[in-house]
Amino acid sequence: MTHIYGAALIALLVSMFLLLARAMVGPTVYDRLLATNAFGTKTVLFVALLGFFSGRPDFLDMALVYALINFVTTVAVLKLVQDSRLA
């Protein structure tokens, strides 16, 4: 089962690098935000898979927190971009 976890981790890593390339290239700020949001979701999956890969499923707590922080971050940056202020 460890090999399968490793293969899925590598697939997720490659897709994260592709999303990172779009976040750096992206012509508009919305492209960057979209790529960063998808990158955060991939990170949640990556952390959860890493916990199972290393035999310590306690990593799921971190994945849970990251899932919530990712949403808050996306909405906050979006509000900052749209209104030029956070209040």
Add this chain to the structure above:
Amino acid sequence: MSVLDWISAILLALGGFVALTTAVGVLRMPDFFTRIHPAGKSDSLAQLLVLGALLLQAPSWQVAVKLLLICGFLLLTTPSSTYAIAHAAITDGRQPLTGNGGGPQPAKPNEPGVGAATGASEASS
């Protein structure tokens, strides 16, 4: 490997495939509004597949509950954040890429052949 291991291996392979293809789609699609489509797909489908595969391998019920919580939160938050980004881009005045090189489409494109054909079919029916 037991049957559950095989099922979760297949789900993991599908999840990795979906994640890779949607990342390629986000990288290669020509327009922001087309890039939303693969990004939203990967957000909902890849996480369902991968977390479902992990759910079959959960050693205890606490881990299973945490996996279900992550799945529920992601299913709630990622479509709403994708919608928020698209809505912000629309209210910012960005136009989707259309066939005639961007900008708002006219009500009827100036194509006399197509217009005459549809007019004739409407008149006959």
